[in-house]
Amino acid sequence: MNEPQADYDNPWKEALEQYFEAFLALFFPDAHAVIDWNRPTESLDKELQQIVPEAEVGKRLADKLFKVWQLGGEEAWVLVHIEVQSQEESDFAERMYIYHYRCFDRYRKPVISLAVLGDERASWRPSFYGYALGGCELSLRFPVAKLLDYETEWQSLEESTNPFAVMVMAHLKTKATRGVPQERKQWKWSLVRRLFERGYSREDIVRLFRLIDTMMVLPEELQREFKEELSRYQEDSQMPLLSRIELDAKQEGILETRRDDVITILEVRFGEVLPELREVINTLQDVSVLTQLLKQAIAILSIEEFQQLLEQHLAAETE
Structure with missing residues (x-):
């Protein structure tokens, strides 16, 4: 049974677009605390493309740039880097600095640079770039969220209603079930069923289902079994939120x-x-x-x- 390649980038990008405040609340509470959430945030994909070098455009599919407002009333920028598939990259911290500076240089606004590391190397935690030479010193220290750390907080993730708790669980179990699609199907079903049980709105259930379904890809036969199991569950529990038409859509x-x-x-x-x-x-x-x-x-x-x-x-x- 051929295993299709998992997709991490697009679900993370879409989740950031839809649940940016929840993302900061879970991973970066210090950044969340300085933003005025009563004012609208703005996603700036086109502006990010102008900052990212052409050679990096495809590699940075999940990166996002947002315009926000500080509690003091000033405009600021939040630059989110997502490393979801790669192993250790020797130049990651340097790239964080380059993007940070380019963003500041272009817009002359305060920049918050954040990194989410979804790789499988526990010891890889780049959070600083800098050098000193001839009396001149330059540095950037940036917060990092390491998804592997959440494996020890699984119960907290299950109890949370933060949409990004779902993303973390889906990400970790997609990684853990590489090469064992039957086990992935079981975890996928467990996460989807939890959407119905945690009191999410219909809109959030449909949206989060799509993100899980995109990330936790299954061979065609197992995906068909998964859909049938979901349909039976909805019928038995009288929770008809996702019709076959919606699943196909x-x-x-x-x-x-x-x-x-x-x-x-x-x-x-x-x-x-x-x-x-x-x-x-x-x-x-x-x-x-x-x-x-x-x-x-x-x-x-x-x-x-x-x-x-x-x-x-x-x-x-x-x-």
Whole structure:
């Protein structure tokens, strides 16, 4: 049974977009405490793309930049870096400093830089960049949330109604069940069932279900079993919140998002994407194939090379 590749970036990015205050409340309470939450926050994806070097655009899919207001009435910026799949990166702290400075240099506003580390190396905890030379000293110290630390706080996560507690549990169990899809299905079902039992609103149940479903990908057969189990649960408990139509719509939404991501990366790297190539990408129905193509779009050297890889994927599907 082939295991599709898990998607961490897109669920984290969407969760940040929808639950930014809850994110800070769980991971970075000091930052949460200085923001005036009675005033609207603004997500600044386009502005972030102007800060991030072109070579880093694809790698930084889950990063987010927000405009917020301090309690004192002044404007500020919150720059969130998410490292969700990689292992140790020797230049991570330096990159944190570079993005921080570019953000300040461009907008001349106070910047809060935050990092979430979702990797599997417990000892990797970069939180400082600096140097001193000839009497000149430069430094940046930034808060870090290490998701592995929450493994020892599992009961607190289960009892929490913070949406990001769900994200942490889904992330950790997706990592822990790599190569054991049957166990992943069991954890996925446990987390989804908890959405119904924790008193979330219908809107939050539907939204968080989509994030879990996107991250904790299953082989087609197990995903079908999962949907059937969910349908039976809703019927037995008389909680018809997610219809089969909605479940299918969520899957289509995942596909559409992934197709858009592939096209966007190609546009950023190579300019205009021909309509014929767009049409082929928009016909793809396998999330794992699209996720693989997204990673390849980041690394390839030319649009022609991408077309060759796409043809290989299409040929493999017909075999």
